[in-house]
Amino acid sequence: MGHAPAADTPDLSTVRPDVDALLTAFLDRKTRLALGPETAPLSTELSRLLQSGKRLRPQLCVAGWHAGQGHGDTNGVLHMAAALELFQAFALIHDDVMDGSDLRRGRPTAHHALAAAYVAGGGRRSRAEAHGLSAAILLGDLALVWSDELLHNGLGGKALTRISPLMDTMRTELMYGQYMDLLSTDRLSDDVEAALRVVRYKTAKYTVEWPLRLGAVLAGATPGVLDACSAFAVPLGEAFQLRDDLLGVFGDPAETGKPVGDDIREGKATVLMALALRQATAAEDQLLRTLVGSPDLAEGDILRVRAVLERTNARQHVEEMITSRRDAALSVLDQAPLPAAATRALREIAQIATVRQA
Amino acid sequence: MGHAPAADTPDLSTVRPDVDALLTAFLDRKTRLALGPETAPLSTELSRLLQSGKRLRPQLCVAGWHAGQGHGDTNGVLHMAAALELFQAFALIHDDVMDGSDLRRGRPTAHHALAAAYVAGGGRRSRAEAHGLSAAILLGDLALVWSDELLHNGLGGKALTRISPLMDTMRTELMYGQYMDLLSTDRLSDDVEAALRVVRYKTAKYTVEWPLRLGAVLAGATPGVLDACSAFAVPLGEAFQLRDDLLGVFGDPAETGKPVGDDIREGKATVLMALALRQATAAEDQLLRTLVGSPDLAEGDILRVRAVLERTNARQHVEEMITSRRDAALSVLDQAPLPAAATRALREIAQIATVRQA
Numbered sequence: 001m002g003h004a005p006a007a008d009t010p011d012l013s014t015v016r017p018d019v020d021a022l023l024t025a026f027l028d029r030k031t032r033l034a035l036g037p038e039t040a041p042l043s044t045e046l047s048r049l050l051q052s053g054k055r056l057r058p059q060l061c062v063a064g065w066h067a068g069q070g071h072g073d074t075n076g077v078l079h080m081a082a083a084l085e086l087f088q089a090f091a092l093i094h095d096d097v098m099d100g101s102d103l104r105r106g107r108p109t110a111h112h113a114l115a116a117a118y119v120a121g122g123g124r125r126s127r128a129e130a131h132g133l134s135a136a137i138l139l140g141d142l143a144l145v146w147s148d149e150l151l152h153n154g155l156g157g158k159a160l161t162r163i164s165p166l167m168d169t170m171r172t173e174l175m176y177g178q179y180m181d182l183l184s185t186d187r188l189s190d191d192v193e194a195a196l197r198v199v200r201y202k203t204a205k206y207t208v209e210w211p212l213r214l215g216a217v218l219a220g221a222t223p224g225v226l227d228a229c230s231a232f233a234v235p236l237g238e239a240f241q242l243r244d245d246l247l248g249v250f251g252d253p254a255e256t257g258k259p260v261g262d263d264i265r266e267g268k269a270t271v272l273m274a275l276a277l278r279q280a281t282a283a284e285d286q287l288l289r290t291l292v293g294s295p296d297l298a299e300g301d302i303l304r305v306r307a308v309l310e311r312t313n314a315r316q317h318v319e320e321m322i323t324s325r326r327d328a329a330l331s332v333l334d335q336a337p338l339p340a341a342a343t344r345a346l347r348e349i350a351q352i353a354t355v356r357q358a
Numbered sequence: 359m360g361h362a363p364a365a366d367t368p369d370l371s372t373v374r375p376d377v378d379a380l381l382t383a384f385l386d387r388k389t390r391l392a393l394g395p396e397t398a399p400l401s402t403e404l405s406r407l408l409q410s411g412k413r414l415r416p417q418l419c420v421a422g423w424h425a426g427q428g429h430g431d432t433n434g435v436l437h438m439a440a441a442l443e444l445f446q447a448f449a450l451i452h453d454d455v456m457d458g459s460d461l462r463r464g465r466p467t468a469h470h471a472l473a474a475a476y477v478a479g480g481g482r483r484s485r486a487e488a489h490g491l492s493a494a495i496l497l498g499d500l501a502l503v504w505s506d507e508l509l510h511n512g513l514g515g516k517a518l519t520r521i522s523p524l525m526d527t528m529r530t531e532l533m534y535g536q537y538m539d540l541l542s543t544d545r546l547s548d549d550v551e552a553a554l555r556v557v558r559y560k561t562a563k564y565t566v567e568w569p570l571r572l573g574a575v576l577a578g579a580t581p582g583v584l585d586a587c588s589a590f591a592v593p594l595g596e597a598f599q600l601r602d603d604l605l606g607v608f609g610d611p612a613e614t615g616k617p618v619g620d621d622i623r624e625g626k627a628t629v630l631m632a633l634a635l636r637q638a639t640a641a642e643d644q645l646l647r648t649l650v651g652s653p654d655l656a657e658g659d660i661l662r663v664r665a666v667l668e669r670t671n672a673r674q675h676v677e678e679m680i681t682s683r684r685d686a687a688l689s690v691l692d693q694a695p696l697p698a699a700a701t702r703a704l705r706e707i708a709q710i711a712t713v714r715q716a
Contacts, residue, residue: 145502187481
């Protein structure tokens with residue numbers, strides 16, 4: 001793997017091609033080293049999944065590295081950024097198995113794609129679904145261990161020792177957050193604070209704070225810089241998830257790549273839903289508790305749930321929460337001891353993360 | 359974590375208490391740091407699963423360290439041994455989800471235990487099964503990342519850099535082996551070589567070769583010692599899995615902790631089954647293809663399958679394969695450049711791995 005040229009000025013537009021080049025080279029090598037043609041569907045499916053995605057975590061990781069005054073050879077931070085993207089692929093694959101989701105990024109989810117590959121390879125149709133789910137569990141596991149391998153490829157022993165405690169905490173927190181999400185699913189509640197707590201662990205820290213801090217720690221950032229990173233990251237991460245919640249209910253499937261109303265069918269206990277329950281009339285409360293979490297909802301049912309989310313002002317309230325959190329994140333940047341170029345990059349990311357359509 | 363005293367003479371009987379002490383302290387810390395009482399079932403269930411098990415991989419890891427002339431502080435190698443045990447817990451938990459197994463080590467599998475915890479905590483009975491499976495996927499993920507964290511806790515940057523390539527290869531090979539196993543399940547075949555190939559990746563290398571080599575590499579073993587480790591490990595590992603295949607069909611559930619005939623119901627494409635198909639009459643062939651892989655077999659059906667495995671001499675043939683492989687492994691030790699004490703320990707392990715009842 002050649003070393004990327006030095007880049008002291010953050011230019012987020014190069015993060016995607018740089019990270020994608022690392023991921024492609026890594027997965028191509030894995031495909032060549034597969035134990036025979038029958039194992040090829042695994043790395044092929046992972047490559048397919050990685051073709052899309054926002055690369056938000058890699059961008060935050062590189063921005064964090066610049067915030068921490070990282071300079072010179074970017075090989076290490078780019079490997080870490082690529083590792084974060086592969087780790088996210090792991091999380092998505094297992095998440096889709098757990099939720100039984102059909103679409104991800106506009107294409108069949110990994111378990112469906114691997115079921116189809118099984119049938120194409122002569123497997124029995126009657127076993128295809130079970131096979132796909134099992135194969136996707138293994139593929140998620142592979143993505144997780146490969147994300148570690150990418151780190152080992154790009155970082156020396158000293159850097160590994162420095163970032164491992166953060167990486168370990170990040171991974172544990174995500175699993176705990178996912179578990180809390182699982183426990184709250186299909187148990188509608190008007191407890192906004194509880195829903196926000198899940199958001200904090202499942203998304204805010206994992207998606208924004210840890211990638212940013214990992215980059216900064218790799219660069220050897222001061223405690224003041226690390227504090228600023230966290231103060232910026234947590235509200236922005238919450239805003240990111242709140243936007244996700246709105247997109248999961250009101251988003252355009254052509255943009256989000258997911259079916260309309262998936263979160264409603266799955267019965268996700270979102271902040272949006274908790275706010276609606278707080279303001280719902282008895283009839284609306286009844287309607288939400290009947291429909292949310294039913295896997296076979298028709299489009300008309302989805303529209304009725306949406307109408308309640310509008311009428312109770314829950315949608316508007318979540319929009320306001322997004323705005324206030326984004327503003328809080330941005331105001332941290334006004335006083336943070338960060339290089340001006342890093343601040344510019346973080347402002348850009350804050351915009352992308354909160355105003356997106358997908 | 360206190361450092362264990364130096365131990366230059368391998369005494370395998372201390373491996374279990376030493377490793378268990380590390381695992382208990384680690385999981386207790388995780389339970390204390392859990393994000394509130396609702397996440398406690400995860401580390402609790404993992405502790406429960408880790409109460410039993412043969413500790414074969416930890417013993418091999420420590421034996422490998424002694425084979426490589428490791429001496430002095432055993433803290434590092436014990437952390438690696440404990441990490442291997444936690445990694446194995448990950449593999450078992452996901453394996454049981456994929457196979458839909460009910461029992462493991464004589465107790466309900468993790469997905470059943472977590473489903474029960476969900477209902478006990480007020481979750482809906484109608485969601486319990488789906489919840490259990492999802493929670494077990496997460497618990498497996500946690501065990502995997504925690505096994506990494508144990509490594510980070512016990513090894514410095516230099517040691518991590520030295521062992522990471524082996525660890526990465528081991529983990530990838532296991533996933534590929536599991537995937538090949540999945541592909542061959544419910545596709546009975548008389549291809550003994552294909553079945554042995556799955557055995558090699560799924561078990562022989564993962565269970566015996568890598569733990570042994572990891573210990574040896576940590577100790578800084580010479581290439582000659584590493585070659586001897588592999589020459590010993592691969593036949594022994596195959597013998598271990600062949601014993602497992604026999605126990606999966608003929609084992610006493612009171613000893614194995616698994617229901618009778620689980621492998622038959624799951625349709626595992628074992629060496630045992632391939633050998634039987636090679637010698638089967640048309641009627642026996644028909645019987646195996648009808649019964650093997652049917653989830654609802656009665657005890658009478660299991661007995662009929664067993665009778666075919668006996669009549670075709672497949673059972674006897676597998677016993678002979680185990681013996682010849684164990685002998686091959688032991689004869690490697692006769693000429694290997696290993697310390698006498700390490701050789702003694704490996705002979706002991708070879709016995710335990712191939713003559714066991716569970």
